[in-house]
Amino acid sequence: xxHQASAAASPxxxxxxxxxxxxxxxxxxxxxxxxxxxxxxxxEDVAARAGVAVGTLYNYFKDRESLVASLHAWRHQQxxxxxxxxxxxxEAQPFEAQLLGVVRPLLSHFDQHRAFFVVLMxxxxxxxxxxxxxxxxAAILELRGCFERxxxxxxxxxxxxxxxxxxxxxxxxxxxxxxxxxxxxxxxATPVADQAAALVRLFLxxxxxxx
Amino acid sequence: xxHQASAAASPxxxxxxxxxxxxxxxxxxxxxxxxxxxxxxxxEDVAARAGVAVGTLYNYFKDRESLVASLHAWRHQQxxxxxxxxxxxxEAQPFEAQLLGVVRPLLSHFDQHRAFFVVLMxxxxxxxxxxxxxxxxAAILELRGCFERxxxxxxxxxxxxxxxxxxxxxxxxxxxxxxxxxxxxxxxATPVADQAAALVRLFLxxxxxxx
Amino acid sequence: xxHQASAAASPxxxxxxxxxxxxxxxxxxxxxxxxxxxxxxxxEDVAARAGVAVGTLYNYFKDRESLVASLHAWRHQQxxxxxxxxxxxxEAQPFEAQLLGVVRPLLSHFDQHRAFFVVLMxxxxxxxxxxxxxxxxAAILELRGCFERxxxxxxxxxxxxxxxxxxxxxxxxxxxxxxxxxxxxxxxATPVADQAAALVRLFLxxxxxxx
Amino acid sequence: xxHQASAAASPxxxxxxxxxxxxxxxxxxxxxxxxxxxxxxxxEDVAARAGVAVGTLYNYFKDRESLVASLHAWRHQQxxxxxxxxxxxxEAQPFEAQLLGVVRPLLSHFDQHRAFFVVLMxxxxxxxxxxxxxxxxAAILELRGCFERxxxxxxxxxxxxxxxxxxxxxxxxxxxxxxxxxxxxxxxATPVADQAAALVRLFLxxxxxxx
DNA sequence: TATGAATGAGATTTCATTCAT
DNA sequence: AATGAATGAAATCTCATTCAT
Numbered sequence: 001x002x003h004q005a006s007a008a009a010s011p012x013x014x015x016x017x018x019x020x021x022x023x024x025x026x027x028x029x030x031x032x033x034x035x036x037x038x039x040x041x042x043x044e045d046v047a048a049r050a051g052v053a054v055g056t057l058y059n060y061f062k063d064r065e066s067l068v069a070s071l072h073a074w075r076h077q078q079x080x081x082x083x084x085x086x087x088x089x090x091e092a093q094p095f096e097a098q099l100l101g102v103v104r105p106l107l108s109h110f111d112q113h114r115a116f117f118v119v120l121m122x123x124x125x126x127x128x129x130x131x132x133x134x135x136x137x138a139a140i141l142e143l144r145g146c147f148e149r150x151x152x153x154x155x156x157x158x159x160x161x162x163x164x165x166x167x168x169x170x171x172x173x174x175x176x177x178x179x180x181x182x183x184x185x186x187x188x189a190t191p192v193a194d195q196a197a198a199l200v201r202l203f204l205x206x207x208x209x210x211x
Numbered sequence: 212x213x214h215q216a217s218a219a220a221s222p223x224x225x226x227x228x229x230x231x232x233x234x235x236x237x238x239x240x241x242x243x244x245x246x247x248x249x250x251x252x253x254x255e256d257v258a259a260r261a262g263v264a265v266g267t268l269y270n271y272f273k274d275r276e277s278l279v280a281s282l283h284a285w286r287h288q289q290x291x292x293x294x295x296x297x298x299x300x301x302e303a304q305p306f307e308a309q310l311l312g313v314v315r316p317l318l319s320h321f322d323q324h325r326a327f328f329v330v331l332m333x334x335x336x337x338x339x340x341x342x343x344x345x346x347x348x349a350a351i352l353e354l355r356g357c358f359e360r361x362x363x364x365x366x367x368x369x370x371x372x373x374x375x376x377x378x379x380x381x382x383x384x385x386x387x388x389x390x391x392x393x394x395x396x397x398x399x400a401t402p403v404a405d406q407a408a409a410l411v412r413l414f415l416x417x418x419x420x421x422x
Numbered sequence: 423x424x425h426q427a428s429a430a431a432s433p434x435x436x437x438x439x440x441x442x443x444x445x446x447x448x449x450x451x452x453x454x455x456x457x458x459x460x461x462x463x464x465x466e467d468v469a470a471r472a473g474v475a476v477g478t479l480y481n482y483f484k485d486r487e488s489l490v491a492s493l494h495a496w497r498h499q500q501x502x503x504x505x506x507x508x509x510x511x512x513e514a515q516p517f518e519a520q521l522l523g524v525v526r527p528l529l530s531h532f533d534q535h536r537a538f539f540v541v542l543m544x545x546x547x548x549x550x551x552x553x554x555x556x557x558x559x560a561a562i563l564e565l566r567g568c569f570e571r572x573x574x575x576x577x578x579x580x581x582x583x584x585x586x587x588x589x590x591x592x593x594x595x596x597x598x599x600x601x602x603x604x605x606x607x608x609x610x611a612t613p614v615a616d617q618a619a620a621l622v623r624l625f626l627x628x629x630x631x632x633x
Numbered sequence: 634x635x636h637q638a639s640a641a642a643s644p645x646x647x648x649x650x651x652x653x654x655x656x657x658x659x660x661x662x663x664x665x666x667x668x669x670x671x672x673x674x675x676x677e678d679v680a681a682r683a684g685v686a687v688g689t690l691y692n693y694f695k696d697r698e699s700l701v702a703s704l705h706a707w708r709h710q711q712x713x714x715x716x717x718x719x720x721x722x723x724e725a726q727p728f729e730a731q732l733l734g735v736v737r738p739l740l741s742h743f744d745q746h747r748a749f750f751v752v753l754m755x756x757x758x759x760x761x762x763x764x765x766x767x768x769x770x771a772a773i774l775e776l777r778g779c780f781e782r783x784x785x786x787x788x789x790x791x792x793x794x795x796x797x798x799x800x801x802x803x804x805x806x807x808x809x810x811x812x813x814x815x816x817x818x819x820x821x822a823t824p825v826a827d828q829a830a831a832l833v834r835l836f837l838x839x840x841x842x843x844x
Numbered sequence: 845t846a847t848g849a850a851t852g853a854g855a856t857t858t859c860a861t862t863c864a865t
Numbered sequence: 866a867a868t869g870a871a872t873g874a875a876a877t878c879t880c881a882t883t884c885a886t
Contacts, residue, residue, distance in 0.1 A: 055879080058878065059850075063877080064876095159420060161420050167409055168413075170390070175382060178381050195378065202375060254861085255860095263867075264867060270866065275861090466881095477847055581842060599811065620797060624797060624804055628839030629797070629801050631792060676857085685871075688857090689870075691856095691857065
């Protein structure tokens with residue numbers, strides 16, 4: 001009541017701390033899960049890395065599964081947003097440039113969270129609870145839907161063949177995934193994003209020698 | 212060797228029984244791992260499915276990890292052999308036909324062991340023990356090596372561009388993987404092998420509209 | 423005392439508030455313990471029901487055990503007082519009437535706090551800390567002592583046999599308990615107090631057919 | 634095959650061992666639960682007392698709750714059987730003798746498992762899972778049903794009043810329970826069974842002085 | 845004085861592995 | 866060689882209690 005600043009900030013303070021802690025836990029979880037593997041990692045490790053007690057994890061996430069799910073949802077959301085921005089930014093450009101404008105930022109995002117995305121893929125393949133699977137599938141389908149929109153635009157603008165258009169979204173997605181996996185297994189330090197142009201070219205022109 | 216006929220046959224019989232049991236266990240393991248997930252599956256489940264006691268598993272495989280590794284090695288070996296046969300069989304054909312001749316049987320193999328390959332991919336992304344990782348990486352690199360040989364032949368025969376040849380093997384591999392994953396997540400019943408031709412065409416000619 | 427009117431009233435106000443909060447907590451605790459069970463109930467639940475924060479509970483009661491003990495003591499005190507009043511009120515009446523005058527109000531009290539008394543009995547059987555047990559035993563003995571006084575008066579007035587007088591207090595007590603338990607398990611809605619007369623008659627005359 | 638005895642015993646051996654272990658666990662559980670209290674007792678304590686590893690408990694009982702339930706069921710069954718035998722044994726005797734013939738053995742059984750029965754009562758009052766409650770209630774009702782049969786016989790033989798017969802079963806039951814509780818709280822070493830005759834007399838003749 | 849997020853000891857349960865029969 | 870009961874380390878999750886605001 002007395003101090004405007006402190007009084008005004010006070011109610012927000014708790015909330016801000018909550019958000020901060022929540023983020024700290026998610027950040028820690030990402031690193032720990034990526035480093036130790038999704039199942040090998042113990043909640044205690046996540047807590048230790050986040051600098052909180054185990055019990056605190058459970059004040060923010062119902063259980064282990066919920067923590068993993070939140071992590072997924074978070075990164076997924078970021079990717080979708082990144083995609084939307086990139087797509088909108090390239091709206092005025094010719095198709096190839098727009099495609100590259102979408103692929104490169106996504107690969108950059110990959111680069112920044114490389115370790116975690118491996119975990120993400122791993123758990124995507126996981127044969128777990130039914131509901132978990134559904135959520136995952138929905139997420140993947142949403143991402144694929146993004147690429148479908150790009151392909152549609154390519155077809156509409158006359159840049160892509162209409163006949164095989166059905167498999168194009170998956171094809172781009174696959175190439176990106178592959179670049180990712182390869183970087184992971186070869187433990188290469190070069191950013192995957194550097195291959196964006198080559199990938200787009202391969203997707204558009206194929207591998208065949210032109211006369 | 213020491214004993215008469217029956218005794219001479221006996222060691223063979225024993226060996227054959229050993230192999231039979233071993234195979235039964237691996238078969239059971241494949242199904243159980245694929246059905247329940249690699250970590251969710253319990254050794255007891257594998258034993259039950261194989262029709263043996265838990266202890267027996269440990270008479271044939273040092274430990275859980277060793278069982279999984281054997282399963283991997285087994286399927287991997289089959290794929291390599293399949294690849295070699297397909298490649299040799301298409302030696303006389305033009306490049307596109309040979310490539311298709313390699314891709315289609317591999318996808319068929321995928322189709323037959325679809326569930327397990329998902330598990331395989333899952334564990335490939337696994338960040339487990341260092342030595343396990345090495346073995347896995349070696350296996351993947353070997354498979355990629357196979358595709359490198361195909362690409363080399365394509366380049367040599369003038370069918371593929373030399374400039375981007377470096378990323379071609381991964382690209383083909385990626386497209387196959389992707390077709391696989393997509394089938395898994397969409398729970399499609401159509402054989403992935405049916406998409407072989409489309410994949411090869413996309414790889415060779417790209418997605419761009421030709422004038 | 424030192425300060426003026428407002429200051430003089432202030433300590434009383436504070437005290438009254440303390441008592442009010444304390445009562446609110448005890449009331450909440452009774453309901454929560456009775457509903458969820460003595461061990462299943464969490465301090466947080468009690469706090470929520472009382473409309474205070476968890477920390478506040480510990481401003482009023484040292485710890486969980488102390489809260490339970492207070493609850494017990496409170497109800498126990500009420501029963502003792504109820505007993506004394508009833509006993510005094512029936513002093514001039516013949517023995518059977520006086521006994522009924524004691525039993526019926528106690529059973530009514532039971533009816534009002536039925537759920538809690540089940541919890542009370544439960545914890546009476548609890549094999550917990552030594553000191554807790556002592557307190558409980560003292561409470562029970564005090565209640566039994568009340569009935570001993572009634573029995574004594576019955577013997578003195580020539581209404582009860584002297585020979586078996588030792589087991590009479592427990593017998594009455596047992597019958598009351600039993601009526602209680604039975605009501606609980608049969609989830610009967612009829613007040614136990616309605617059986618008071620029948621219980622007293624059974625206690626006095628037994629079950630045997632008289633010639 | 635070679636040895637009749639050993640071969641014949643062999644299949645039974647495992648089963649007999651299973652039963653033995655199962656009994657050992659139940660015995661240990663009874664003591665531990667009675668000594669430490671139903672919730673205070675840890676599975677580890679039960680295991681230690683039974684001389685097995687914790688895991689073994691779970692080879693025999695699905696979970697903690699199941700162990701407790703088995704214990705209850707076991708003792709309950711024994712009591713029912715004891716009751717049936719006693720009742721049949723006194724069939725030819727006059728009512729009072731038959732009643733005593735039923736009450737005394739039950740109280741003896743109480744004496745032998747005194748500590749556990751306290752636990753039994755405690756958990757009977759427990760407000761736990763719905764299904765658990767149902768099982769318990771069924772058990773109690775079954776026991777009460779036994780006493781109802783005795784009372785019926787008493788009424789039929791003209792020994793008991795018909796009018797109040799409804800509350801007689803509970804009354805006997807209550808008196809027995811009370812004797813039990815009292816012995817527990819007073820930590821008396823005298824067998825409760827010694828009070829059997831007094832209880833029966835009180836039940837039959839009441840406390841009133843006869844002219 | 846009230847608050848409620850943080851704490852961390854402790855309990856239950858699982859399951860890969862062993863080993864006596 | 867096959868069996869399957871016993872083992873016990875390890876992981877998840879709970880909740881009474883504390884203490885900074």
